[in-house]
Amino acid sequence: MGARKRIRAEKIKEAKKTDYFAKLRNVPTSPRKMRLVADMIRGKEVNLALDMLKFSSKEASRRVEKLLLSAIANWKEKNEGVRIEDANLYVSEIAVDSGRILKRLRPAPQGRAHRxxxxxxxxxxxVASKVVSSETQEN
Incomplete structure (x- = not known):
């Protein structure tokens, strides 16, 4: 591996150490319905986002709420001595991509079928922190 590639790989590795995320795969909801919930919390502070999801009437909000709690737990795992309120966590990015599509047939009139x-x-x-931690300031 060349020097440029190695340096770039090391930078990416360092960036991943401060990257806190959670993934939810194969959710049996249409992406369009899930994007409505995702747009609701994008860029919001974590406690506000949790409140919005808890009191939302949409079914997809329950799954996103659980996912957000998982991302917060991943953040806590690496930042043990820091409180969430002090870190000022917010939802930095939320992406909804299309998963697999199950194709089924429904009987239609005159011997036809609709897909x-x-x-x-x-x-x-x-999730990301708006406040720079003291460890990164020392380095």
Whole structure:
């Protein structure tokens, strides 16, 4: 591996150490419905986002709430001595991608059949801190 590639790989590795995310795969909800919930919390502070998801009437919000709690737990795992309130965590990125599509047939009049597409999606949620931690300031 050349020097440039190695240096770039090391930078990417360092960036991943401060990257806190959670993934939810093969959710049996259409991506369009999930994106409505994702747009609701994108860029919001974590506690506000949790409140919004908890009191939302949409079914997809329950799954996103659980995913956000998982991302917060991943953040806590690497930052043991820091409180969430002090870190000022927010939802930095949330992406909803299309998953696999189950194709089914429904009987239609006159011996025909209509295709039904049962969609699923993948959700990736990243949290970040607005405040720079004291460890990164020392280095």
């Amino acid at each position: 039904i597409r049962k969609r699923s999606n993948h959700v990736t949620l990243r």
